[in-house]
Amino acid sequence: MRATIVRGAGLGVLLFGMSSVPSAQGLAQQSQPDLVSGASEMGHEGALRWFNLTVDQLEYQFVRNGRDGLKWDFQADYGGDINRVVLRSEGTKLTGDSYEEAEVQLLYSRSVGDFYDAQGGIRYDLGNDPRRAYGVFGIQGLAPYFVELEALAFVSDEGEFSGRLEAEYDLLITNRLILQPNVELNVALNQVREREVGRGFNDIETGLRLRYEFTRVFAPYIGVNYERKLGDTADFADDEGEDKDAFSFVSGIRLVF
Amino acid sequence: MSKTSNPLGLSRRRALQLSAAAGVVSVFPGRRVFAQAASTYDLVIDRQSMMIDGHRSPAITLNGSVPGPTLRFIEGGEAIVYVRNNLSEDASIHWHGLLIDPAMDGVPGFNGYTGIPAGGTFTYRFDLRQAGTYWYHSHSGFQEQAGLYGSLVIESNKREPFRYDRDYVLVLSDHTDEDPSGIFQNLKTEDGYYNYRKQTLFDFFQDAREQGFGAAWDDRMAWGSMRMDKTDLADVTGYSFLVNGKGPKDNWTGLFTPGERVRLRFINASAMSIFDVRIPDLPMTVVAADGLNVRPVKINEFRIGTAETYDVIVLPEERPYTIMSEPIDRTGYARATLATAHGMEAPIPALRPRTLLTMNDMGMAMGGMDHGSMAGMEGMDHGSMAGMDHSKMGGMSGMNHGAPVGGNTMSNPDAPDAVANPPSEMTDSMGGMDRGARERASANQAAVGWADAGTLPGEKALAYADLRSVTTNKDTRPPTKDIEIRLDGNMERYIWALNGERYAYAEPIRVAYGDRVRLRLVNTTMMAHPMHLHGMFVELEDDTGANKALKHTVLVPPGKEVSVLLTADEPGEWPLHCHLLYHMAAGMMARFIVESKTASL
Ligand SMILES: [Cu+2]
Numbered sequence: 028m029r030a031t032i033v034r035g036a037g038l039g040v041l042l043f044g045m046s047s048v049p050s051a052q053g054l055a056q057q058s059q060p061d062l063v064s065g066a067s068e069m070g071h072e073g074a075l076r077w078f079n080l081t082v083d084q085l086e087y088q089f090v091r092n093g094r095d096g097l098k099w100d101f102q103a104d105y106g107g108d109i110n111r112v113v114l115r116s117e118g119t120k121l122t123g124d125s126y127e128e129a130e131v132q133l134l135y136s137r138s139v140g141d142f143y144d145a146q147g148g149i150r151y152d153l154g155n156d157p158r159r160a161y162g163v164f165g166i167q168g169l170a171p172y173f174v175e176l177e178a179l180a181f182v183s184d185e186g187e188f189s190g191r192l193e194a195e196y197d198l199l200i201t202n203r204l205i206l207q208p209n210v211e212l213n214v215a216l217n218q219v220r221e222r223e224v225g226r227g228f229n230d231i232e233t234g235l236r237l238r239y240e241f242t243r244v245f246a247p248y249i250g251v252n253y254e255r256k257l258g259d260t261a262d263f264a265d266d267e268g269e270d271k272d273a274f275s276f277v278s279g280i281r282l283v284f
Numbered sequence: 285m286s287k288t289s290n291p292l293g294l295s296r297r298r299a300l301q302l303s304a305a306a307g308v309v310s311v312f313p314g315r316r317v318f319a320q321a322a323s324t325y326d327l328v329i330d331r332q333s334m335m336i337d338g339h340r341s342p343a344i345t346l347n348g349s350v351p352g353p354t355l356r357f358i359e360g361g362e363a364i365v366y367v368r369n370n371l372s373e374d375a376s377i378h379w380h381g382l383l384i385d386p387a388m389d390g391v392p393g394f395n396g397y398t399g400i401p402a403g404g405t406f407t408y409r410f411d412l413r414q415a416g417t418y419w420y421h422s423h424s425g426f427q428e429q430a431g432l433y434g435s436l437v438i439e440s441n442k443r444e445p446f447r448y449d450r451d452y453v454l455v456l457s458d459h460t461d462e463d464p465s466g467i468f469q470n471l472k473t474e475d476g477y478y479n480y481r482k483q484t485l486f487d488f489f490q491d492a493r494e495q496g497f498g499a500a501w502d503d504r505m506a507w508g509s510m511r512m513d514k515t516d517l518a519d520v521t522g523y524s525f526l527v528n529g530k531g532p533k534d535n536w537t538g539l540f541t542p543g544e545r546v547r548l549r550f551i552n553a554s555a556m557s558i559f560d561v562r563i564p565d566l567p568m569t570v571v572a573a574d575g576l577n578v579r580p581v582k583i584n585e586f587r588i589g590t591a592e593t594y595d596v597i598v599l600p601e602e603r604p605y606t607i608m609s610e611p612i613d614r615t616g617y618a619r620a621t622l623a624t625a626h627g628m629e630a631p632i633p634a635l636r637p638r639t640l641l642t643m644n645d646m647g648m649a650m651g652g653m654d655h656g657s658m659a660g661m662e663g664m665d666h667g668s669m670a671g672m673d674h675s676k677m678g679g680m681s682g683m684n685h686g687a688p689v690g691g692n693t694m695s696n697p698d699a700p701d702a703v704a705n706p707p708s709e710m711t712d713s714m715g716g717m718d719r720g721a722r723e724r725a726s727a728n729q730a731a732v733g734w735a736d737a738g739t740l741p742g743e744k745a746l747a748y749a750d751l752r753s754v755t756t757n758k759d760t761r762p763p764t765k766d767i768e769i770r771l772d773g774n775m776e777r778y779i780w781a782l783n784g785e786r787y788a789y790a791e792p793i794r795v796a797y798g799d800r801v802r803l804r805l806v807n808t809t810m811m812a813h814p815m816h817l818h819g820m821f822v823e824l825e826d827d828t829g830a831n832k833a834l835k836h837t838v839l840v841p842p843g844k845e846v847s848v849l850l851t852a853d854e855p856g857e858w859p860l861h862c863h864l865l866y867h868m869a870a871g872m873m874a875r876f877i878v879e880s881k882t883a884s885l
Contacts, residue, residue, distance in 0.1 A: 108786075141776060142776055169511055169776055171508060171511060172508035173511060198485065199485060202482055243470070
């Protein structure tokens with residue numbers, strides 16, 4: 028789920044024109060190497076850096092409890108094999124309503140093992156709830172069976188702890204027609220009444236999107252999305268006269284640069 | 285050890301003896317057609333475009349063409365090549381396979397060589413210490429992918445142990461309209477970016493129908509648990525496959541007169557492609573590998589790794605022939621024609637089935653993988669092996685014949701032996717109808733495992749085990765040291781490395797001048813890697829005697845080990861790298877240092 032837009036200038040010269048050999052760990056290793064976390068990596072990032080932007084979701088949500096909505100979810104990152112900087116944002120805005128929720132994360136990401144990146148940084152919420160800033164720590168990567176996984180823990184500037192687990196999978200119907208189920212689960216350790224967040228599981232969101240990859244860059248899709256608030260969070264929503272759940276048809280595009 | 289101007293030491297008498305012993309060709313001195321040879325060439329590097337099948341594509345050209353001109357020299361002389369670089373970036377030219385003064389090897393960052401500056405010039409000057417088919421290419425950035433390569437032929441100054449009347453060079457390559465550095469970055473961000481032939485839901489249903497749901501499910505789970513893909517044969521697609529710069533429609537054509545012996549010098553100058561090459565109805569006799577003469581081997585097809593060369597001799601009858609080169613992922617083909625007149629064409633055979641990788645290609649039978657993961661795979665190994673084999677093994681010749689896997693007995697115990705397995709049906713195949721039927725049967729058969737080229741039943745594919753040097757090896761000492769070189773990769777991140785380190789972070793490998801060492805190339809990945817050592821030839825260990833075939837590039841199959849012997853008699857800093865361009869760029873390269881004589885003696 029990553030791709031690139033920057034074409035490094037003079038990349039080749041940097042790659043092959045390297046005449047000095049940084050000192051590194053010895054040749055003898057017994058086991059299957061861990062190519063990304065060797066001690067030699069410290070202090071070096073190699074010659075290569077690249078940028079990529081994946082807009083996983085940019086969609087219009089139809090008849091979401093009578094109101095349409097706009098949803099986005101993208102991630103941009105820049106760096107090399109090991110160290111990268113990540114900018115991530117997701118949010119929803121409903122038409123004809125002041126409701127919106129949006130967040131931005133700025134993270135440092137470092138490869139740990141062949142398939143995962145450890146990430147840490149800050150998150151800022153921009154929605155119409157009381158604003159919050161958070162510290163973020165988590166992992167992102169490819170789990171066995173090709174499941175894209177993201178597990179993040181947050182601690183707010185008010186000292187509230189929460190977490191999020193996201194998973195998605197690409198089911199290849201053909202090599203261009205791809206069905207993507209996804210699920211996101213939010214959990215909180217602290218109740219935050221003014222943000223209508225209860226303790227425990229707050230909400231679950233799941234979707235099924237069918238995209239057609241005309242190219243790796245451009246893939247329009249259609250699908251369905253379902254969100255449901257859970258536990259105290261659902262009760263808080265009830266109290267405020269808000270919906271506890273929302274089902275919508277979606278149509279959008281996935282973009283990878 | 286001392287350097288000689290004739291390192292291969294083939295005496296004429298020895299050559300005659302050997303060719304007589306092989307009983308295939310005889311020597312008729314003086315009948316060979318010497319092509320024009322010079323000692324001085326001018327090369328100009330430009331960014332231009334090229335026409336492929338009527339389509340214009342961006343390219344880097346040499347003297348206005350892709351590939352560059354064939355440079356012909358005569359062994360024993362001195363070559364002088366003046367190069368002008370009209371690019372806006374540094375360039376370089378490396379002489380692939382030549383025994384050469386390190387300063388002239390042409391790899392920026394090695395031996396004090398700094399490349400040819402943008403708008404500048406460089407004069408290469410080197411002794412021609414060997415004869416045979418070689419090539420040259422850029423060693424800067426991704427220029428080779430864009431077209432900066434050409435062939436280099438050194439005529440022997442002695443009689444050759446085989447006769448031929450015509451001599452053609454066939455430069456196989458892969459060309460793309462895409463910006464090569466863009467390709468690299470796409471691979472970096474998604475390793476399967478160019479694979480549009482992954483296994484789908486429909487493939488699953490078909491497998492479930494054929495093998496039962498359980499077997500098909502187990503198979504998917506086995507591969508999924510490792511996050512690996514059995515269709516991962518090539519990293520880049522979208523290529524036009526070329527012969528001498530010509531696309532399949534352009535149809536490069538070599539003319540012959542019936543009765544002539546035609547020498548075809550195949551060079552795989554592609555950036556990323558491994559080809560299966562055949563000429564339907566025309567058996568080939570391999571007479572040289574990587575430039576150096578081998579005892580003749582009669583074959584119907586060969587697999588040629590990136591940067592390898594094979595010279596074959598054919599005796600075409602009065603009819604046209606298609607020279608068919610299919611990349612192993614079967615996403616297209618390169619085509620050329622041998623004919624008695626221009627415009628003649630032979631049928632183009634259907635592409636043979638693409639193979640699927642198996643657990644064997646994962647090195648499951650080897651020590652390459654760590655044992656923790658091996659234990660976990662044991663269950664599914666037999667549970668789903670039937671599934672992986674597509675349960676259509678009946679009558680498959682693939683495992684026996686389509687296996688040019690190199691190496692010692694450890695890596696390929698089933699390697700066919702040319703003498704023990706003569707291509708008995710070769711004459712039958714001349715009939716035409718018979719062959720057509722077999723072609724059709726073969727096209728419907730699934731291929732299994734990397735080594736399976738889909739070779740027709742009764743036909744013979746070249747194996748490394750078939751190769752024997754015509755000359756006696758000059759150094760027959762047993763090796764005093766084993767050097768393990770693991771070929772490592774992380775597909776998910778598109779990181780490639782040797783011994784776990786990307787080039788930028790790796791320590792050089794050092795040997796003393798005169799050392800006799802064994803290099804154990806252990807492939808821990810699911811892709812084949814054509815490993816190339818500059819400046820010296822290595823000996824394949826298939827032969828236990830003194831006629832080990834010499835190679836400059838060794839194709840190491842997925843999950844296998846190939847070991848080679850080396851006499852480190854060329855002091856210098858030599859690149860050792862995978863010749864898949866984007867693997868090298870991602871780090872699959874090391875600095876192989878042969879200490880100078882004074883340092884060690
Ligand atoms: Cu490689």
